[in-house]
Amino acid sequence: MMINQKMHRQTNWIFILYLFFATSLIASEKHIAIGVVNAIDNKAKIISISHEPIESMGMSAMTMDFPVKDVAMLAKIKIGQKVKFVLTVDDFGYLIISEIQ
Ligand SMILES: [Cu+2]
Numbered sequence: 001m002m003i004n005q006k007m008h009r010q011t012n013w014i015f016i017l018y019l020f021f022a023t024s025l026i027a028s029e030k031h032i033a034i035g036v037v038n039a040i041d042n043k044a045k046i047i048s049i050s051h052e053p054i055e056s057m058g059m060s061a062m063t064m065d066f067p068v069k070d071v072a073m074l075a076k077i078k079i080g081q082k083v084k085f086v087l088t089v090d091d092f093g094y095l096i097i098s099e100i101q
Pocket residue numbers: 051059060061062063064
């Protein structure tokens with residue numbers, strides 16, 4: 001009985017470790033993209049971009065809204081501007097812009 005419990009606990013540990021590494025792998029995923037800014041919503045921390053195809057994601061050209069990591073990143077961005085940006089998957093699995101220039 002005791003041995004059985006011990007093994008069970010060990011299995012849980014391995015599973016937790018596995019989850020941790022799997023999550024950090026997904027979180028470190030990055031995609032570089034280029035597009036033109038259509039709209040900026042500072043309050044909602046969202047930027048609308050008509051982006052070129054993003055090969056690394058298998059995504060074709062389209063217009064879409066992206067949440068940004070930090071609203072301060074949008075301070076120098078203007079509507080109509082061509083931007084290069086980095087897409088990252090955040091801790092919750094959402095696609096966000098982590099860098100923009
Ligand atoms: Cu898209």
